[in-house]
Amino acid sequence: MNTLLRWARGRIAYLDAILIMAFVTNRSKINIMTARDDETLPEDEASRFKSYVEQRAAHRPLAYIREKCEFMGLDFEVNEYTLIPRPDTEIVVETALEIIKRTGVRNILEIGAGSGCIAVSLAVLCSGAPDITAADISAEAVETARRNAVRHGVSIRFIQSDLFDGVDPRAYDMIISNPPYIPHNEIDALPSSVKDYEPRSALDGGSDGLAFYRAITEKATDYIVYELGRDMAEKVKIILERRGFAEINIINDLAGRNRVISARKKAL
Numbered sequence: 461m462n463t464l465l466r467w468a469r470g471r472i473a474y475l476d477a478i479l480i481m482a483f484v485t486n487r488s489k490i491n492i493m494t495a496r497d498d499e500t501l502p503e504d505e506a507s508r509f510k511s512y513v514e515q516r517a518a519h520r521p522l523a524y525i526r527e528k529c530e531f532m533g534l535d536f537e538v539n540e541y542t543l544i545p546r547p548d549t550e551i552v553v554e555t556a557l558e559i560i561k562r563t564g565v566r567n568i569l570e571i572g573a574g575s576g577c578i579a580v581s582l583a584v585l586c587s588g589a590p591d592i593t594a595a596d597i598s599a600e601a602v603e604t605a606r607r608n609a610v611r612h613g614v615s616i617r618f619i620q621s622d623l624f625d626g627v628d629p630r631a632y633d634m635i636i637s638n639p640p641y642i643p644h645n646e647i648d649a650l651p652s653s654v655k656d657y658e659p660r661s662a663l664d665g666g667s668d669g670l671a672f673y674r675a676i677t678e679k680a681t682d683y684i685v686y687e688l689g690r691d692m693a694e695k696v697k698i699i700l701e702r703r704g705f706a707e708i709n710i711i712n713d714l715a716g717r718n719r720v721i722s723a724r725k726k727a728l
Contacts, residue, residue, distance in 0.1 A: 461492070461499045464509055471517040480516065483526045484509045519652040532581040536608050541600035542575040543662045548713045549638055549687055551720045553581045555711055556636055556685050559722065560586060565633035565683060570594040571623060571676055572637050574662060576605025576616070579636075583614035593632070595621040597661060623672075624679055634683040639672035641665040641689030670695060677703045685722045693718035 461481070468477035481492050484505050501509065512525050523529040523544045529536055531545035532553055538544055559565065560582075570579045573594035583592055596602050599620045609616045619626050629635065642663045647655055654663070665671055669689050673696050677684065684705065688696060693710050700708055705723035713719035 461495045461501055462497050464501065464506060465492075468509075468513045471513055476516055476522055477513065479522060480512045480525065481509060484512065520657055521653050524657060529575075529577075531577040532585070534577075534581060534584065534612060536575050536577050536580070537604055537611070538575050539600075539604060540657065541598050541659060542604050543638075543658055545575060545577040548719050549578065550581075551711055551713060552636060552638060552685055552687050553578055553585070555709075555720050555722050556582060556634065557585060559634065559683055559685070560590060563633075563683070566590045567632045568592045568634045568636065569627060569629065569632040570636045572596055572639055572662065572672075573605045573618065574601050574638075576608045576618070578638065579605070579616050580608050580612050580614055582636075583609070583616055584612050591617075593617040593619065593627060595619050595623075595627055597622045598659065601659075623675055629679040630681050632682070634685065635676060635680045636685045637672070637676055638687035639665065639676065641669045641672070641687075641692060643667065643669040665689065670699065673699050677705070680705075681725055683722070683724050685720065688718050688721055690717070693721060696721050 465477050465481060478489050478492055482489050515525055516522060521544055523538050524540060527537060527539060529538045529545050532550055536545060568582065568590050573579055573596040576594055579592050579594035594605055594616055602618050602620050606618045621627055640663050642665055644664055644667055647660065647663055669692065673686060677699050686696060697708055700723045704726050706726050707724040709722045710718050711720040
């Protein structure tokens with residue numbers, strides 16, 4: 461085992477090698493790190509370990525290799541059909557939870573559900589769980605999200621839909637989205653681990669990165685919570701204001717970067 465780990469250290473980060481070894485052998489990190497120097501692996505496990513190390517050396521994300529990622533303290537299945545949940549996206553959940561607690565909104569729609577990490581986390585963390593619908597254009601992503609809901613024992617309505625094609629936005633008190641927001645001509649400049657592995661449909665936000673903010677805002681009828689792309693807060697705020705939204709709140713992440721924006725449609 462240690463011979464394999466030394467081999468891996470010449471190719472990838474040591475912690476990644478430990479995590480891959482733990483995944484392959486179904487053992488804890490501590491168990492791996494304290495293994496006897498002469499301990500060996502069965503041939504099939506050694507082969508899988510080497511394959512995964514080579515994949516990681518080619519920048520395949522560790523989350524896709526392990527097929528799981530932690531979000532809001534919960535484990536989620538992830539795969540090539542879903543974005544990998546980022547810690548900063550937890551602010552979307554926290555913001556939505558605060559609005560739900562303060563206003564009592566009951567009918568929630570997530571656009572672009574991906575792995576379902578936002579919708580499932582809300583369902584797990586909300587006392588008196590609201591009625592949540594989660595939509596995604598990818599049938600494979602919808603099935604992944606559905607499995608994650610089952611994993612965590614929550615009831616969510618999942619549908620395959622291109623934006624609002626399969627849902628009526630007027631039926632929801634709150635719409636939540638971490639939409640594609642990378643400008644089209646900037647995708648090729650992203651790290652290989654992102655541009656070459658994560659689904660492009662979940663990244664490409666059109667020519668200026670704002671296409672989905674415009675499309676969703678146009679039909680949203682009450683509360684809205686978005687994750688923000690870099691330097692997009694003021695632009696998204698203008699989109700919201702032009703569509704009659706007020707009570708606009710911009711929330712920063714731990715790095716001080718504008719990360720989430722929430723708003724409410726003005727009463728007519």
